[in-house]
Amino acid sequence: MTLRLYDTETRALRDFRPLTPGHASVYLCGATVQGEPHIGHVRSGVAFDVLRRWLLATGYDVAFVRNVTDIDDKILRKADEAGRPWWEWKSTYERAFTRAYDQLGVLPPSVEPRATGHVTQMVEMIERLIERGHAYAASGNVYFDVLSYPGYGALSGHKLDDVHQGESAGEGKRDPRDFTLWKAEKPGEPSWPTPWGRGRPGWHLECSAMAVYYLGSSFDIHCGGMDLVFPHHENEVAQAKCAGDGFADYWLHNGWVTMGGEKMSKSLGNVLSIPNVLKLVRPQELRYYLGSAHYRSMLEYSEEALHTGAAAFRGIEAFLQRVNVRAGAVSVGSWTEAFAAALDDDLGVPAALAEIHGQVTAGNRALESGDHKSAVDIASSVRAMMGILGVDPMDEHWNEASARSEAATSALDVLIRAELDRRQQAKAGKDWAVADDIRDRLARAGIEVTDTPDGPEWALRERDRSKQKTNPEGGN
Ligand SMILES: Nc1ncnc2c1ncn2[C@@H]1O[C@H](COP(=O)(O)OP(=O)(O)OP(=O)(O)O)[C@@H](O)[C@H]1O
Ligand SMILES: [Zn+2]
Numbered sequence: 001m002t003l004r005l006y007d008t009e010t011r012a013l014r015d016f017r018p019l020t021p022g023h024a025s026v027y028l029c030g031a032t033v034q035g036e037p038h039i040g041h042v043r044s045g046v047a048f049d050v051l052r053r054w055l056l057a058t059g060y061d062v063a064f065v066r067n068v069t070d071i072d073d074k075i076l077r078k079a080d081e082a083g084r085p086w087w088e089w090k091s092t093y094e095r096a097f098t099r100a101y102d103q104l105g106v107l108p109p110s111v112e113p114r115a116t117g118h119v120t121q122m123v124e125m126i127e128r129l130i131e132r133g134h135a136y137a138a139s140g141n142v143y144f145d146v147l148s149y150p151g152y153g154a155l156s157g158h159k160l161d162d163v164h165q166g167e168s169a170g171e172g173k174r175d176p177r178d179f180t181l182w183k184a185e186k187p188g189e190p191s192w193p194t195p196w197g198r199g200r201p202g203w204h205l206e207c208s209a210m211a212v213y214y215l216g217s218s219f220d221i222h223c224g225g226m227d228l229v230f231p232h233h234e235n236e237v238a239q240a241k242c243a244g245d246g247f248a249d250y251w252l253h254n255g256w257v258t259m260g261g262e263k264m265s266k267s268l269g270n271v272l273s274i275p276n277v278l279k280l281v282r283p284q285e286l287r288y289y290l291g292s293a294h295y296r297s298m299l300e301y302s303e304e305a306l307h308t309g310a311a312a313f314r315g316i317e318a319f320l321q322r323v324n325v326r327a328g329a330v331s332v333g334s335w336t337e338a339f340a341a342a343l344d345d346d347l348g349v350p351a352a353l354a355e356i357h358g359q360v361t362a363g364n365r366a367l368e369s370g371d372h373k374s375a376v377d378i379a380s381s382v383r384a385m386m387g388i389l390g391v392d393p394m395d396e397h398w399n400e401a402s403a404r405s406e407a408a409t410s411a412l413d414v415l416i417r418a419e420l421d422r423r424q425q426a427k428a429g430k431d432w433a434v435a436d437d438i439r440d441r442l443a444r445a446g447i448e449v450t451d452t453p454d455g456p457e458w459a460l461r462e463r464d465r466s467k468q469k470t471n472p473e474g475g476n
Contacts, residue, residue, distance in 0.1 A: 138172020140184030156230035218246030285310035317393035327372035333380025
C-alpha cells in the first residue's frame with residue numbers, strides 16, 4: 001500500500017509521491033522559545049516524529065528540518081519583564097525544549113536552524129519579493145502586498161474580505177491585509193542591517209526562508225500545529241510562491257492538546273509543564289499518551305486519561321519483559337501488515353495501537369501455552385511496531401536509568417532466586433508455613449512473586465504515581 005496523507009490545502013487524502021523518489025523532505029515549524037514547554041507545545045514534535053520514523057522505516061532518506069524561532073515580540077517582552085538579556089532568555093528556553101524533545105525520544109532533526117542565524121536568506125527573499133512587485137518598504141518596515149497574490153487564501157480557505165493578520169496597523173502599510181516581512185528597528189531591541197535599514201524579521205518570513213534554504217525551492221511536506229494554518233502558513237506560501245519558489249507539496253496539521261475543551265495555552269492558564277507531568281508518569285509513558293490519538297484529533301488532557309495511557313504502555317512493556325525472561329531475548333523484528341496499513345492510512349496510530357495490543361494478547365496466550373517460539377516472534381514484532389511509534393519499551397533510550405540500576409537488579413535477582421529456591425523446596429516438602437512465610441516476606445519488601453508454567457517469577461511492585469497530584473500551572 002502507498003502512504004496516504006491528509007493534505008490541508010486540497011482537504012483530501014493524497015498518495016504520497018515525493019518530488020525525488022526515495023527521498024522525503026519535511027519542514028516542521030518549531031517552537032518560539034519564550035518559556036518552559038507545556039505538553040501542547042511538544043505534540044507536533046511527537047506526532048511528526050512518527051511520520052519521520054515511518055518514512056525512514058519504509059526506505060526513505062528523510063531530510064527533516066525543525067526550526068527555532070528565537071527572535072520574536074514575546075521573547076523580547078518576557079526577557080525585558082524579567083530584566084534579563086533576550087539572548088540569555090531564548091537560549092534558556094531553547095535548551096528546555098531540546099531537553100523535552102530528548103526526554104520524549106523525539107529524534108533530533110537533520111538540522112535545527114535558528115531564525116537569528118538566517119537573516120541573510122531572509123533579506124534575499126525580501127529582495128526577490130520587492131523585485132517582483134509583491135513587497136514594499138515603508139518607514140524602515142517591509143510589507144507583503146497581499147492583493148498582489150491571487151492565490152492568497154487557498155491553503156486556509158480565508159476569503160480576502162475576512163483577512164485579519166493579527167498585527168498592529170504598521171506605519172506605511174497600504175492595506176490592512178498586508179503583513180510585515182521586516183520590522184523597523186526599535187530602541188533597545190536587537191537588529192540586523194538591511195538595504196531598508198536596521199530591523200528584525202517577521203515570523204512568517206523566517207520559516208519560508210529557512211525551509212527553502214535547507215530543502216530547496218520545492219519540497220515535500222510542511223507540518224505544524226493547526227493554529228498555524230492561518231495566518232502563518234498562508235503567509236509562508238504567499239511569500240515563497242511570489243518569490244518564485246514551488247514550496248511545499250503537502251500540508252499536514254496536528255490538533256491541539258486541550259483541557260476542559262480549550263487549547264492548552266499559557267494565556268488561558270491551563271497548562272502542564274513537561275517537568276510537572278513527568279512527576280506523574282515516566283517519559284516513555286507520556287510519549288505513549290501524547291502519541292496515542294490520531295495526530296489530527298484533539299487530545300483532551302485529564303490525569304485519568306494520562307494514567308490509562310501509561311497503564312496501557314506498561315501492559316506492553318510487561319509482556320516484552322515476561323517473554324524476555326521466560327522465553328528468550330527479544331530483538332527488533334518486523335511490523336505486521338495490519339500495522340503498516342494503519343500507518344499508511346494518514347498515520348492511523350489508534351488503529352496501529354489496536355493491532356499492537358491484539359498482538360500482545362496473542363503473545364501472552366502463546367507464552368502461557370508454552371509456545372516460546374511464537375511468543376518471541378510476536379514480541380519482536382511488537383518491539384518493531386512500538387519503535388516506529390517512538391515508544392519501544394526496550395529501546396536503550398528509555399533505559400539509561402535502568403542501566404544504572406541493572407547491576408543492583410541482578411544482585412537482587414541472585415538473593416531472591418535463593419529465597420525462591422528455598423520456597424520451592426519447602427513446597428516440595430509440603431512445608432506450607434515456610435513457603436508462605438517466604439512469599440509474605442518478599443511481598444512486604446515490595447517484591448511480587450508470580451507462579452508461572454516456567455517457574456516462579458519476581459517483579460518489584462510498581463510505585464503508584466497516581467497518588468501524586470499536579471495542578472494546572474497559572475499563566476504568565
Ligand atoms: N495546546 C496545544 N496543543 C498543540 N499544539 C500547541 C498547543 N499550544 C501551542 N501549540 C503549538 O506550539 C507551537 C508554538 O506555539 P506558541 O509558542 O505560539 O505558543 P502559543 O500557541 O502562544 O501557546 P501559549 O499561549 O501556551 O504560549 C505552535 O506550533 C502551536 O501550534
Ligand atoms: Zn513556521
